[in-house]
Amino acid sequence: MTNILYSDLHRIIKGKVFTLGLALIFGYTFFVSLILKIVLVSVNADLSSDDVLTAFPTSAPFFIAASILFLFIGDFNDGTIRNKIMCGVKKNTVAASAIVLGGIISSVFVIFSQISGLVVAKIFTKGYESMTAVEIANFSLRNIIAAFAAGCFMAMILMVLGGTKIAYVAGLVVTFLFRVATGEVADKLYPETGYCLLTGTKLQVYTLYDRYCPYAFFTGVNYHDLGKCLIGCIILSLISLAIGMIVYEKREFK
Amino acid sequence: MEYIFRTNSLCKKYGSFNALTNLNMNIEKGSIYGFVGKNGAGKTTLIRTLCGLQHPTSGSFELFGIANDDKKITKARRRIGAVVESPAICKDMSARDNLVQQYLLLGLPDFKGIDELLELVGLADTGRKKAGKFSLGMRQRLGIAIALCGNPDFIILDEPTNGLDPQGIIEIRELILKLNKERGITFLISSHILDELSRLANHYGFIDKGHIVREMSAEELRQECRKSVRMKVSDTKILAKIMDSKNIEYKVIDDSVADIYTEINFSDIAKSFADENCTIFTMEERDESLEAFYLSLLGGSHND
Numbered sequence: 001m002t003n004i005l006y007s008d009l010h011r012i013i014k015g016k017v018f019t020l021g022l023a024l025i026f027g028y029t030f031f032v033s034l035i036l037k038i039v040l041v042s043v044n045a046d047l048s049s050d051d052v053l054t055a056f057p058t059s060a061p062f063f064i065a066a067s068i069l070f071l072f073i074g075d076f077n078d079g080t081i082r083n084k085i086m087c088g089v090k091k092n093t094v095a096a097s098a099i100v101l102g103g104i105i106s107s108v109f110v111i112f113s114q115i116s117g118l119v120v121a122k123i124f125t126k127g128y129e130s131m132t133a134v135e136i137a138n139f140s141l142r143n144i145i146a147a148f149a150a151g152c153f154m155a156m157i158l159m160v161l162g163g164t165k166i167a168y169v170a171g172l173v174v175t176f177l178f179r180v181a182t183g184e185v186a187d188k189l190y191p192e193t194g195y196c197l198l199t200g201t202k203l204q205v206y207t208l209y210d211r212y213c214p215y216a217f218f219t220g221v222n223y224h225d226l227g228k229c230l231i232g233c234i235i236l237s238l239i240s241l242a243i244g245m246i247v248y249e250k251r252e253f254k
Numbered sequence: 255m256e257y258i259f260r261t262n263s264l265c266k267k268y269g270s271f272n273a274l275t276n277l278n279m280n281i282e283k284g285s286i287y288g289f290v291g292k293n294g295a296g297k298t299t300l301i302r303t304l305c306g307l308q309h310p311t312s313g314s315f316e317l318f319g320i321a322n323d324d325k326k327i328t329k330a331r332r333r334i335g336a337v338v339e340s341p342a343i344c345k346d347m348s349a350r351d352n353l354v355q356q357y358l359l360l361g362l363p364d365f366k367g368i369d370e371l372l373e374l375v376g377l378a379d380t381g382r383k384k385a386g387k388f389s390l391g392m393r394q395r396l397g398i399a400i401a402l403c404g405n406p407d408f409i410i411l412d413e414p415t416n417g418l419d420p421q422g423i424i425e426i427r428e429l430i431l432k433l434n435k436e437r438g439i440t441f442l443i444s445s446h447i448l449d450e451l452s453r454l455a456n457h458y459g460f461i462d463k464g465h466i467v468r469e470m471s472a473e474e475l476r477q478e479c480r481k482s483v484r485m486k487v488s489d490t491k492i493l494a495k496i497m498d499s500k501n502i503e504y505k506v507i508d509d510s511v512a513d514i515y516t517e518i519n520f521s522d523i524a525k526s527f528a529d530e531n532c533t534i535f536t537m538e539e540r541d542e543s544l545e546a547f548y549l550s551l552l553g554g555s556h557n558d
Contacts, residue, residue, distance in 0.1 A: 014355075015347070016346055016347050074344070074345075079339070080341040082338060083361060083400070085307055086336045087356075088332035089359070253307035
């Protein structure tokens, strides 16, 4: 397992997509903050550090979906996935490596986005007065573990669909659906005006999603319990790993 | 006789289509096994099954003496190197990085052999050039270099000269012969370019419609394909008598046709036949090519 992890990591680091991803994250954080700064200054307001820090994480699920697809699709297109099996690596090990690495790379992207956010916040804001160091750490940690789970989940979809064109569509569609669900849940549980009007099973389902679904953690709001986030992320990562390994073991390659 | 790979009534079905039907083949250690068959005959399916990319529907095979349903089979596969269809290379990496990638995958302790491998396949001077910008021949050679990582005992090459220019074909051929001779590596080479294969292989397996029609050594094939003179005469019994008296090697095909395998003096032969009152209707020189033999083996062009 460690051999294939090393090998896959080597391929990703040497590839263009990873470097391009890091550049995009910094560019995105910088330009979104710059535009916000211009807009806010024009209305006599100022940019706060949490606006900068949350700039990337709110878009992270789509970025993770796209980057994981682009990072791993090459394995199928170049035929290197077959090479791994021909070298005596078990199919389920190939799947496990891709899924775990999908999680790790997604986390690295989010860590880099947080570092970029801190740097850009230093440029465009007066400092981190709107968030304490503990809040920043809590927020970052929550996003990092959520990114790991989302990365595992996306890599699983890709492995199950076998690098086909459907994988591109499916990954982005699933992310979009999670995004819609997250918006709906947040809207109903934490309405901007008034109180939450949900009751019964619907309230339980919405609360469960909000507390445990990693896709619900990619928000600019800092009210999630880190322990529950961790449980939700571990569950999604393990489910992704199990499905990926079982389905992949039965797959045949052309 | 030690065998690297043996199959026993191997079958592979895709729905109702039988890609492999009771296939039996034997690859001897140290041989270059030419795997010959038309497109769709089942060559690549067999290779995919051998490499673990696909599961057999029924039957079994042994790789290095280990059965396909033995858990040790994945470990046995570490002793093989393969280029199936197109070479499996990372296009946005240099040749060296591709080999580093393979070394990491195989868990080899250091990268000492990489320069030697690049030298061996003639890619030592490619520097940082990305494999995606390589010519077809260079990619093929890089694929072979990847297959050679970890000093495999058995290399499988599926159509290795596909799309190569004549120079590339010669280079690949010389490389295979060198590896077979110097390192004792066993090769399974599938191809439908028979002329090219005949310059390499010392064993052959002819596959058609998913089963092995015939396995033979290069010597047996040479015997089958050697030069001859085909004679159509009024009586092959008289022909046999004349040839026996002249100590000439021949083979009677039917009552009126026979093949003569030695260079003959036509006027002398004609005189002997006239003396025996036997008529020669036709005499034609035959040099049965591998292609002709192959077609006759598979029932000619009506075999589709």
